[in-house]
Structure formats: structure tokens, C-alpha cells
Amino acid sequence: MAALAVRALRRLGGLALLVAQLYGLAGRGSLMTTKHSQPQSTFAKSLTSTSTNTPNFKTTESTEIPSYVSNCPSNGLCSRLPPDCMTCNTNYSCVYGKPATFDCKVKPHVHCVDQNNHEQENFTINMTCQFCWQLATTDYVCTNSTNCMTVSCPRQRYNATCTVLDHIHCLGNRVFPKMLYCNWTGGYKWSTALALSITLGGFGADRFYLGQWREGLGKLFSFGGLGIWTLIDVLLIGVGYVGPADGSLYI
Numbered sequence: 001m002a003a004l005a006v007r008a009l010r011r012l013g014g015l016a017l018l019v020a021q022l023y024g025l026a027g028r029g030s031l032m033t034t035k036h037s038q039p040q041s042t043f044a045k046s047l048t049s050t051s052t053n054t055p056n057f058k059t060t061e062s063t064e065i066p067s068y069v070s071n072c073p074s075n076g077l078c079s080r081l082p083p084d085c086m087t088c089n090t091n092y093s094c095v096y097g098k099p100a101t102f103d104c105k106v107k108p109h110v111h112c113v114d115q116n117n118h119e120q121e122n123f124t125i126n127m128t129c130q131f132c133w134q135l136a137t138t139d140y141v142c143t144n145s146t147n148c149m150t151v152s153c154p155r156q157r158y159n160a161t162c163t164v165l166d167h168i169h170c171l172g173n174r175v176f177p178k179m180l181y182c183n184w185t186g187g188y189k190w191s192t193a194l195a196l197s198i199t200l201g202g203f204g205a206d207r208f209y210l211g212q213w214r215e216g217l218g219k220l221f222s223f224g225g226l227g228i229w230t231l232i233d234v235l236l237i238g239v240g241y242v243g244p245a246d247g248s249l250y251i
Contacts, residue, residue, distance in 0.1 A: 094129035149247035190250035211245030
């Protein structure tokens with residue numbers, strides 16, 4: 001009986017020791033968890049404080065003045081404003097060549113007045129019902145070309161880009177292409193060329209003046225083709241058939 005009691009006591013002691021060890025391990029695990037959880041909470045707090053202290057940038061409203069305002073005269077007549085300064089209700093059903101009335105409104109930042117010097121925003125414009133490319137040549141400005149020959153048969157044309165004047169109103173695009181006759185000049189005078197042909201034509205002075213060096217040298221060394229070439233050039237320059245070598249017009 002005594003032996004059995006001793007064995008039972010030993011088993012109870014071993015069981016108690018095992019429970020104590022398990023308890024100790026559980027306590028260390030909770031400590032480790034607590035130690036590692038502290039930096040995480042501190043980091044979370046830092047993120048929270050950072051996000052809270054983020055500065056708020058207020059959106060500022062744009063006060064920039066549109067570019068078209070520089071082309072719009074201030075306090076001028078509304079009917080004389082350039083088309084870029086207004087918006088109109090275009091009526092394409094008007095009768096071609098007949099007077100037409102269009103309702104218009106000035107764009108923002110544009111100020112204009114009526115005939116009585118009263119500021120207004122809504123007004124009407126009276127114009128002829130026609131497209132911009134059908135306007136008179138005095139109502140638009142076109143680019144010039146210096147690469148075509150003005151003295152040629154048939155007379156040459158070139159592709160020009162034309163722009164309607166600001167105070168002219170019309171239908172369609174205000175910038176349009178158009179075929180025009182060559183009409184540029186290089187500064188040569190017809191009277192000077194004719195005078196040189198009559199007086200010094202035998203020495204080729206007229207051809208040298210017009211920039212035709214080969215013909216000028218031919219006349220110089222042949223004494224004007226013994227006078228025949230000189231007389232022919234007087235007639236050709238007189239009627240304008242012979243012109244500057246660069247193909248421009250006389251002035």
C-alpha cells in the first residue's frame with residue numbers, strides 16, 4: 001500500500017510540473033503578443049495623425065480673361081463688333097442676295113452699346129444673305145504668292161487663303177480658299193524699262209534692268225541685233241509682253 005501511495009504522489013507531482021510549464025509558456029506568449037502589438041498601435045496612431053494633419057488645398061476659381069476679349073473694342077457699337085465677340089442664331093433659310101436679320105448676343109467679358117450709347121447684351125445684325133466666299137473682293141484679304149508668273153499666256157492663278165474683314169458679317173467659314181490671278185510685283189517700273197529700251201536698248205540696258213542677263217548680253221554683243229532687236233523690244237515692252245524675269249507685274 002505504501003508503494004502505491006508513493007507512485008500516486010509521483011504522478012501527481014509530474015502532472016503539476018507539466019501544468020506549471022504550460023502556464024509559463026502561455027504567459028510568455030501573451031507578453032510577446034503584447035510587445036509586438038504596441039509598435040503596430042503606435043504606427044497606426046502615426047498614420048491617423050498624419051492623415052488628420054494633411055493640409056486642405058482650396059480650389060481657386062479661374063479668373064482668366066478669354067483671349068478673344070483683346071480683339072473686342074470696349075463700349076463700341078454692338079453691330080460693329082467682330083464675329084468672335086458674339087454668338088448669333090444663324091438662319092440659313094434666308095433668301096440669297098436679300099437683306100436678313102440675325103439675333104445676336106455678346107460673349108462674356110465683352111461690353112458694347114447701341115446707337116443711344118446704352119449698354120446692351122442682346123441685339124440684331126442686318127446683313128446680306130450670302131456666304132463669305134461670295135463677298136466682294138474689298139470685303140476680305142488674301143495671301144499673296146511670289147512663285148507664280150504674272151506675265152504668261154494664259155495668265156497663271158494660285159491657291160490663296162482669304163480672311164473676311166472683322167466688321168463684315170456673312171454665312172459660313174470666314175477663312176476660305178480661292179483661286180486668284182498672279183498680281184504681285186517685284187518693284188520694276190514699266191516707264192523705266194521703256195525709257196531704257198528706247199535710249200540704251202542697243203546695249204541691252206532694258207534687258208539687264210528686267211533681270212534678263214542672257215538676252216542683255218546677246219543684245220550687247222550684237223549691237224541690238226543691228227537695230228532690229230532693239231526696235232522689237234521697244235514694241236514688246238511698250239505693250240507689256242516682255243516683263244521682269246521674276247514673273248512679277250510692273251508698278
